[in-house]
Amino acid sequence: MMKLEIPGLELPLARFILGVLLLAMGRRLFWLFVGVAGFAFGFEAVRHLLPHQPHSEALVISLLIGLICAVAAVSLQKFAIALGGFLAGGRLLPLILYTFGITVHQRHWVLFIIGGIIGAVLMSLAFGFALTLLSSLFGADLILHALNLQGRVFTILFVLLTALGFALQYGLVRSKPVRGRI
Secondary structure, eight states, rough: OOOOOTTTOOOHHHHHHHHEEEEEEEETTTHHHHHHHHHHHHHHHHHHHSTTHHHHHHHHHHHHHHHHHHHHHSSSSHHHHHHHHHHHHHHHHHHHHHHTTOOOOHHHHHHHHHHHHHHHHHHHHSHHHHHHHHHHHHHHHHHHHHHHHOOHHHHHHHHHHHHHHHHHEEEESOOSOOOOOO
């Protein structure tokens, strides 16, 4: 089975920490979600547009793109909502297809654009729901790639972690016990 890499996030610990933050608090940390999506997009874009660019320079360019996206999330919220949805949707559609056994070798950019449009529309129409869903999916993806999991185990854990992230962010899983009558 082909190994799918998260562009730009080469350090497993960084992937894992960002994944946990997005999975558990992506709805609250909107700026982080948009920044990580911008970073991942930037790295993949540099890798494809400038293939001979040294890894360290591509990393710096990607960090700058991620930082610009995070700042835009705070200062230009409506634009950043659509941008974050577009970048995350573009990244996640090919991943989801791959995770469920649909291999796409050619026209990856078409799937990116289709996923991006879906993500942007979702974020614009149903911001809270879409942010929770996309940050849960993106967080699960980062965690599982940090652990270097593949195949059926990846697919099962991807679905379970996404559901857990969604439940955590919507408060369906409570950290404090609910007081009841004794």
